[in-house]
Amino acid sequence: MIDLYSWATPNGHKVHIMLEECDLPYRVHAINIGAGDQFKADFLAISPNNKIPAIVDSDGPDGQPISVFESGAILLYLAGKTGQFLPQGARGKYEALQWLMFQMGGVGPMLGQAHHFRIYAPEKVDYAIQRYTNEARRLYGVMDRQIERTGAYIAGAEYTVADIAIFPWLRSWQNQGIDWADYPALKAWFDRIEQRPAVQRGVEVLTPLRKPIRTAAEADVLFGKMQYKKR
Numbered sequence: 159m160i161d162l163y164s165w166a167t168p169n170g171h172k173v174h175i176m177l178e179e180c181d182l183p184y185r186v187h188a189i190n191i192g193a194g195d196q197f198k199a200d201f202l203a204i205s206p207n208n209k210i211p212a213i214v215d216s217d218g219p220d221g222q223p224i225s226v227f228e229s230g231a232i233l234l235y236l237a238g239k240t241g242q243f244l245p246q247g248a249r250g251k252y253e254a255l256q257w258l259m260f261q262m263g264g265v266g267p268m269l270g271q272a273h274h275f276r277i278y279a280p281e282k283v284d285y286a287i288q289r290y291t292n293e294a295r296r297l298y299g300v301m302d303r304q305i306e307r308t309g310a311y312i313a314g315a316e317y318t319v320a321d322i323a324i325f326p327w328l329r330s331w332q333n334q335g336i337d338w339a340d341y342p343a344l345k346a347w348f349d350r351i352e353q354r355p356a357v358q359r360g361v362e363v364l365t366p367l368r369k370p371i372r373t374a375a376e377a378d379v380l381f382g383k384m385q386y387k388k389r
Contacts (some may be wrong), residue, residue: 160184163213165191166368169229171326173211176233176359180240192376230262230377243319254313257320268293272334276358293337302341325351
C-alpha cells in the first residue's frame with residue numbers, strides 16, 4: 159500500500175494521476191499547505207524540503223518501507239515499480255526523461271512564477287508579470303512545436319511520465335496569460351490527455367478540500383516568512 163501525502167496542486171496532481179494510471183492502491187493524507195501542515199515534524203520526516211507531494215510505500219524495492227519526495231522522483235519511482243509509462247529502450251527512455259526534466263526545471267518553476275506574479279503577489283510588479291508571462295508563452299511554443307513533430311505525445315508516439323508531469327501545469331493556462339489559439343497542436347494534445355479516465359480521477363483527488371487563499375495569514379504561510387523560518 160502506498161501512503162500519499164499531498165494537496166490539490168499541479169505537482170500533487172502529477173502523482174495523483176500516475177497512481178491512477180498505474181492502478182496502484184493508495185491512501186490519501188491531506189497536507190493543507192495553506193494551513194501550514196507541510197511544516198509539521200511528521201511530514202518533514204518524509205519531505206525535508208517541506209513541499210508536497212511525498213509518498214511512503216510499505217513495499218519498497220527491498221520489501222521494506224521507503225519514502226520518496228519530489229514529484230519527478232516519485233513519478234520515476236512508480237514507473238520503475240510498475241514498469242509503466244517509461245519506455246524500456248534506451249533511446250525512448252532518455253527522450254522521455256529529458257522532457258520530464260524540462261517540466262521539472264522549466265515548466266513548473268516558470269509557470270509557478272507566472273501564477274504568483276499575475277495572481278497572488280501582494281503588489282503588481284509589471285516587469286515580473288511581463289517576464290514570466292513571456293516565458294510561459296515561450297515554453298508553450300516549445301511544447302507546441304514538439305507535439306507537431308511527434309504527432310502524438312510529448313516524448314514521441316508513447317504516453318509517458320513526461321505527459322503526466324506536464325499536463326497538470328497547463329490546466330491553469332488562463333492564469334498564465336495563454337491563448338490556446340496560438341498553440342493548436344498542444345491544445346489537441348491537452349484535450350486528448352484530459353479525456354483519459356485516470357487523469358480525470360487524478361485531478362479530483364483532494365480538489366474538494368482546496369479553497370482560494372482568503373487571508374493574509376494563509377498567504378504568509380505559502381509565500382511569506384513561514385517559508386523561511388529556521389527548522
